Amino acid sequence: MPALPYLIVLIFLAFTEAVSAADPLILTEPLVHLRHSGDREWTTFPKQAQDNELSLRFKSESNSTETVLFLRQQDVKQTWNVELNGKVLGKLVRHEQDQQLLLPVPPKTLKTGVNELRIYQSGKITPDDIRVGEMVLLPERATEFLSEAQLSLTVTDKDSKQGIPCRITIVNADGTLVVTSAVSNEQQAVRTGVIYTRDGNTQFQLPAGEYTVYAGRGFEYGIDQRHVILKKGDRKQLELEIGREVDTPGYVSCDTH
Known part of the structure; x- marks a missing residue:
């Protein structure tokens, strides 16, 4: 895929920079175009998506208290899971608007060392062009943020x-x-x-x-x-x-x- 090196750079940066669980951790800054399969829905999207799912590896410390994942999403119409270290934190909101999303991260979901965050389409797979990004792991609860x-x-x-x-x-x-x-x-x-x-x-x-x-x-x-x-x-x-x-x-x- 044309944008594969771009994603590798993102993954490399996230993987190589370990931070304390008490600090905000930027996972991605730009929006990433995802489509699981099939043709694009609208000509406003490129013919080729950057990937069919987003997978990021990063280093962190374990979280002893609840924290929160902040992200931005666009044009979501199907079911997309947000998964951290094999645990589903929640789903993207099925809404086409450009909007923010907060997902709580329960205690001990993060682990000391390498962690993996995935965003992938689930259920019946229907072509769905989405953009997701500006993801940050915040050290506080959503109410504090x-x-x-x-x-x-x-x-x-x-x-x-x-x-x-x-x-x-x-x-x-x-x-x-x-x-x-x-x-x-x-x-x-x-x-x-x-x-x-x-x-x-x-x-x-x-x-x-x-x-x-x-x-x-x-x-x-x-x-x-x-x-x-x-x-x-x-x-x-x-x-x-x-x-x-x-x-x-x-x-x-x-x-x-």
């Missing part, structure tokens, strides 16, 4: 000035949907980088960084956005405002299949 800064959001209607049900989207400087501490409850529904709130109010924690926050409510409403830079320890409040731009009296909304 996500607690560097706090963001409180209020979205109101332009006319009534009252809170309004809406969809909030949070992306980083690359446009990637980001992980946050937000969870689904009676007031909101959450997936990576997206919060559907019933009253326009939400609060969550996330790592320090540069973000853009969008608020909207279907095609009949406009979009508002805010850019924010968060440093460790920051607690910021953002206010957004959206208004109806398309009149819809007499129309029925439905999702037919």
Whole structure:
């Protein structure tokens, strides 16, 4: 495969640099194009994938407490396992969006010496072009990683000035949907980088960084956005405002299949 030397370099770098389990360990920086078999799905992907799975060997120390694997994924539609030293940590999220993923690494999953991380397609094998990378083993739990800064959001209607049900989207400087501490409850529904709130109010924690926050409510409403830079320890409040731009009296909304 044309990109095989590229992958060998990545594996060599990861394999030769041993770090303490108390330090972040970068496993891959660029995104790697994977496809198990078959023709490419879209012309936006190269005809030849870099490999059919990702296998990385690296040196580390054993983890006595839970740590976390951070990664970025794109265009995942089938089932892909993430495996560390023969133990499945979880699966990539079956979602085509560019998004981040955190997977807990249980105690004693890492071992002192050589470790192996694999990402491979499982179950019924259907051609699935994906990109995965920016993988880092973090020394802390996911809750600690996500607690560097706090963001409180209020979205109101332009006319009534009252809170309004809406969809909030949070992306980083690359446009990637980001992980946050937000969870689904009676007031909101959450997936990576997206919060559907019933009253326009939400609060969550996330790592320090540069973000853009969008608020909207279907095609009949406009979009508002805010850019924010968060440093460790920051607690910021953002206010957004959206208004109806398309009149819809007499129309029925439905999702037919």
